[in-house]
Amino acid sequence: MKLNRQDCIVLDAQDQLAAYREKFSLPESEIYLDGNSLGAMPAHLPARMQQAIAGEWGQGLIRSWNDAGWIDLPQRVAAKVARLIGADADEVMVGDSTSVNLFKALASALRLNQGRKVILTERGNFPTDLYIAQGIAELFDAEIRYVDSDEAAVLAALDEDVAVLMLTHVNYRSGRIYDMKKITALAHAAGALCIWDLAHSAGAVHVDLNAAKADMAVGCGYKYLNGGPGAPAFVFVANRHIEDVRQPLSGWHGHARPFEFVQRYQPAAGISRMQCGTPPLLSMLALDAALDVFDGLDMPQLRAKSQALGDLFIRLVDEKLADFSFGIASPRDKELRGSHVALTHAQGYAIVQALIARGITGDFRMPDILRFGFAPLYVRFVDIYDTVEAIAEIMKNQEWNQDKFLTRKAVT
């Protein structure tokens, strides 16, 4: 039996997370399926930022480092992130970007695993992960071993030369999820450390770093965590490693006693040593406030909704787009899929532009991927229905085939 729009409205009415949408401020009638690239703005943020800027900065000035608690804000934000990724509060540091944190983690891992020189990763990893690994390899005289994005290929490449296995949990293109626990255990058996990139996991996909015995992890603050453009990222180091970790960006905020202004660097005792310099406080305050949306939220329930949205999308694509030569680049099995679904089409870029013109925002990734992110806190089942209907119309009347949609913009 085919689903109709009314069926989707009923699904929304039964959705126990439906009320969370009210906590976000989205443009009227916008269907936003790009929360995996830039999360939507929590509705309470403008007031919080107004207070932070006019009050804490404008009136409190430098006193706010103490009086408004700015100095230990990164630790408080880290505790909120830790809960979402199955880590202890003192295993997570929030600050810098994902790229910078990956640099620190990779360097630390190579130093922990002295004598081994190979960084193992997948060719299809997110480019910044590959670029950072390439920079690290040059600096440490290490070697990168690239394999296909496939569990068997990864496992086959683990040998006694591999110092660190660096993988992204949810692939940014296909949305395919790796079995973190299994792969980490096999990497450990081969004597390698594991770094997981949680950019497309944190805040949408259930993650339990400590259950998987992960060594290190990094992730993004501006995707499903909704911290705002360029929000601080996070880095996780398992407690069993932290005392031995020496990360090379040895800035003063990672020092044991930053305000003694001594000449020699001495790393802080715990995870604080992963800090570098002064954090971007305003962005940190925004992320801090954004994370309050997750207060009391049950992550398995969130994950179940994200899977249901993805399943609905794939079902409707099968029903309504069969005549238009789309491919589905994501796993159909919801257990193997993150919170976005990727379609392929030769005219993918123009189709995405035509959707955006209709108020439906997804994105395009080279060479032919149309990505639709289903942030479970604010995407509705009826949004999925309307999106697939809109794609069907765009294909039927060749709406995509116009110069204004075919010309590439700088940010896709």
Ligand SMILES: *Cc1c(COP(=O)(O)O)cnc(C)c1O
């Ligand atoms: C989005 C994303 C990043 C982003 O890194 P930045 O340093 O924040 O630009 C890194 N890795 C992956 C896998 C991503 O999806």
